[in-house]
Amino acid sequence: MRATIREVAREAGVSPSTVSRALSMPEMVNPTTRERVLRAAQRLGYAPNRAARGLITGRTGNIGLIVPDLANPFFPSVVKGVQARAREADYAVFLADTDEDPTAEVGLIRVLGKQVDGLILCSPRAREEEIRDLCESTTLVMVNRRFGSVPSVVFDNVDGMRQAVAHLQALGHRRVAWVGGPRTSWSSRDRLRGLRAATAAAGMELVVAGHFPPHFEGGVAAADLIIASGVTSVIAYNDLMALGLLGRLRDRGVQVPEDMSVIGIDDIQMSAMSAPALTTVSLSKAQAGRAAVDLLISLLEQPEGVRNARRELPTQLLVRASTGVAQTN
Amino acid sequence: MRATIREVAREAGVSPSTVSRALSMPEMVNPTTRERVLRAAQRLGYAPNRAARGLITGRTGNIGLIVPDLANPFFPSVVKGVQARAREADYAVFLADTDEDPTAEVGLIRVLGKQVDGLILCSPRAREEEIRDLCESTTLVMVNRRFGSVPSVVFDNVDGMRQAVAHLQALGHRRVAWVGGPRTSWSSRDRLRGLRAATAAAGMELVVAGHFPPHFEGGVAAADLIIASGVTSVIAYNDLMALGLLGRLRDRGVQVPEDMSVIGIDDIQMSAMSAPALTTVSLSKAQAGRAAVDLLISLLEQPEGVRNARRELPTQLLVRASTGVAQTN
DNA sequence: ATGAAAGCGCTAACAC
DNA sequence: GTGTTAGCGCTTTCAT
Numbered sequence: 149m150r151a152t153i154r155e156v157a158r159e160a161g162v163s164p165s166t167v168s169r170a171l172s173m174p175e176m177v178n179p180t181t182r183e184r185v186l187r188a189a190q191r192l193g194y195a196p197n198r199a200a201r202g203l204i205t206g207r208t209g210n211i212g213l214i215v216p217d218l219a220n221p222f223f224p225s226v227v228k229g230v231q232a233r234a235r236e237a238d239y240a241v242f243l244a245d246t247d248e249d250p251t252a253e254v255g256l257i258r259v260l261g262k263q264v265d266g267l268i269l270c271s272p273r274a275r276e277e278e279i280r281d282l283c284e285s286t287t288l289v290m291v292n293r294r295f296g297s298v299p300s301v302v303f304d305n306v307d308g309m310r311q312a313v314a315h316l317q318a319l320g321h322r323r324v325a326w327v328g329g330p331r332t333s334w335s336s337r338d339r340l341r342g343l344r345a346a347t348a349a350a351g352m353e354l355v356v357a358g359h360f361p362p363h364f365e366g367g368v369a370a371a372d373l374i375i376a377s378g379v380t381s382v383i384a385y386n387d388l389m390a391l392g393l394l395g396r397l398r399d400r401g402v403q404v405p406e407d408m409s410v411i412g413i414d415d416i417q418m419s420a421m422s423a424p425a426l427t428t429v430s431l432s433k434a435q436a437g438r439a440a441v442d443l444l445i446s447l448l449e450q451p452e453g454v455r456n457a458r459r460e461l462p463t464q465l466l467v468r469a470s471t472g473v474a475q476t477n
Numbered sequence: 478m479r480a481t482i483r484e485v486a487r488e489a490g491v492s493p494s495t496v497s498r499a500l501s502m503p504e505m506v507n508p509t510t511r512e513r514v515l516r517a518a519q520r521l522g523y524a525p526n527r528a529a530r531g532l533i534t535g536r537t538g539n540i541g542l543i544v545p546d547l548a549n550p551f552f553p554s555v556v557k558g559v560q561a562r563a564r565e566a567d568y569a570v571f572l573a574d575t576d577e578d579p580t581a582e583v584g585l586i587r588v589l590g591k592q593v594d595g596l597i598l599c600s601p602r603a604r605e606e607e608i609r610d611l612c613e614s615t616t617l618v619m620v621n622r623r624f625g626s627v628p629s630v631v632f633d634n635v636d637g638m639r640q641a642v643a644h645l646q647a648l649g650h651r652r653v654a655w656v657g658g659p660r661t662s663w664s665s666r667d668r669l670r671g672l673r674a675a676t677a678a679a680g681m682e683l684v685v686a687g688h689f690p691p692h693f694e695g696g697v698a699a700a701d702l703i704i705a706s707g708v709t710s711v712i713a714y715n716d717l718m719a720l721g722l723l724g725r726l727r728d729r730g731v732q733v734p735e736d737m738s739v740i741g742i743d744d745i746q747m748s749a750m751s752a753p754a755l756t757t758v759s760l761s762k763a764q765a766g767r768a769a770v771d772l773l774i775s776l777l778e779q780p781e782g783v784r785n786a787r788r789e790l791p792t793q794l795l796v797r798a799s800t801g802v803a804q805t806n
Numbered sequence: 807a808t809g810a811a812a813g814c815g816c817t818a819a820c821a822c
Numbered sequence: 823g824t825g826t827t828a829g830c831g832c833t834t835t836c837a838t
Binding site: 150195197198199200202203208210218219221223224225227228231232235240241242243244245260262263364391392395398417418421422423 | 479524526527528529531532537539547548550552553554556557560561564569570571572573574588589591592693720721724727746747750751752
């Protein structure tokens, strides 16, 4: 059995409260005593029982992280960021994957919410009202989604789309297609909004190809529509879909970038490894994870004192081989 | 504030103990009473406080999962399996990523170990003796590694390598290279062992190209050695590396599969999407995760009663376009 | 079958 | 600055 605070107290010749203080509020205890206590704790390999502590403080030292699908490389990157930052702040991370199912998502938020101090929802698919409800009973931070005053970390999609469109325009493209992600995805809508603004400003024509699953296969499925639409360039909701596009375009004999320029979003590892390498709007995924933890912690520690519970992270176009000069036609 | 067991008790007109029993040991309570209690609990939205329960039962209902690097798609798949099975069994999962650092790994096992009922170590990189030590104080299950009598879930690497070699032999190859993973990886050693046996049995020559980081870049780095070695076929420690090989081979003008056949291991999503698609030894990653949870739970629930704490999962060669008939030369 | 009481390990008032 | 006391929410003897 692990050592308890009483044993440490006995070993150090002090009372349990002093041990507790020496560990949690070192300033409030005499340096000599503190030293003695710390030594005793060390000797016994003592670590406070977090459950017991939580019972009284009402805080668990845990945070929950809910993602739609770990199989999409975007999410593991965010998770790594959350992980790393949480560990620094001495929080442990509960992870749950919803398999893109909004119902499961709500259930998980409910369940996990009881075991943690706060929750990070990454690209949540649930309806706004449900998340608003959940907000009442749990401290939560959204990543990659924003509405109302729910604390959130998002990427500057509008600027990302602006960069992508500027790039295509510079290459001489006049018509660009958008391959949208899931209907439930806020960022898909937000990116389309940015794209609308950017193409309008640039005087380019935008063809919207609707919603597709955010996977490789989604991109494959979209490719033929894109070819048929007669555009010379296409931006996909994410890199996975852009890679699917690349694959199907090649199978159809459409050369990239000669016949078609392709841009993805996310900058997943694989985007640099495809042939041709994928031009993409790079998102600092791990940093988003870290920012979400920072935000959550500040919310937890000064519930009212948080000035601005909204972070927006910059985006950066990475030009690679999948975009090129438009063919004159 | 959430409802407590006393409020439910009052609402139902019974004592707290009865409520506790009605929930945890339904058989031991009068059906009528039970019904009344359940209704009251329902009405108040009661859910037991797991910390308080844990304090007394000594069990947290949590399991920990430690992986070397979520950025390698192999691991998210395992995590999904662990996740899913744990949720079914009403366990929550703590996740930690060590960034391939054995020291961090040991530290994390220590820390996480105190907050969970048991730990799953996926492809642990620590030294055997350290893990053996840790075993004393924590219930743990390893995935993708095996030694001593530590409970483990592994893949049948030997048979996987046999299938791969048989495939290459059938295609007329006589010389095959092995691109190894990290020195700290047990499965890398185990696969090499299987490969040695298989090539010897098949009368094929094996060229071992040493250890490389288990990433795309590791494969890129290995490619030139492989070309120089004069083999006609190569098996890589994992798909990521095999994809790196594919990329560098193309850049060097080596045609796959005409000039070189390439086989990976893992069957990550991307392996099916590359051009050419990658022949690979498929591992049921999610199933390994589920099996690990099952094993852990049985260990937890009948500490002594577990007959065999070792699972070995089958492997299956998936033939795709990256392997072809050997050029006569 | 149910209730009363004790206590898991810890922290937070409140004394001193 | 330190010890004493009470009690967080729950389960589990031990009575009844």
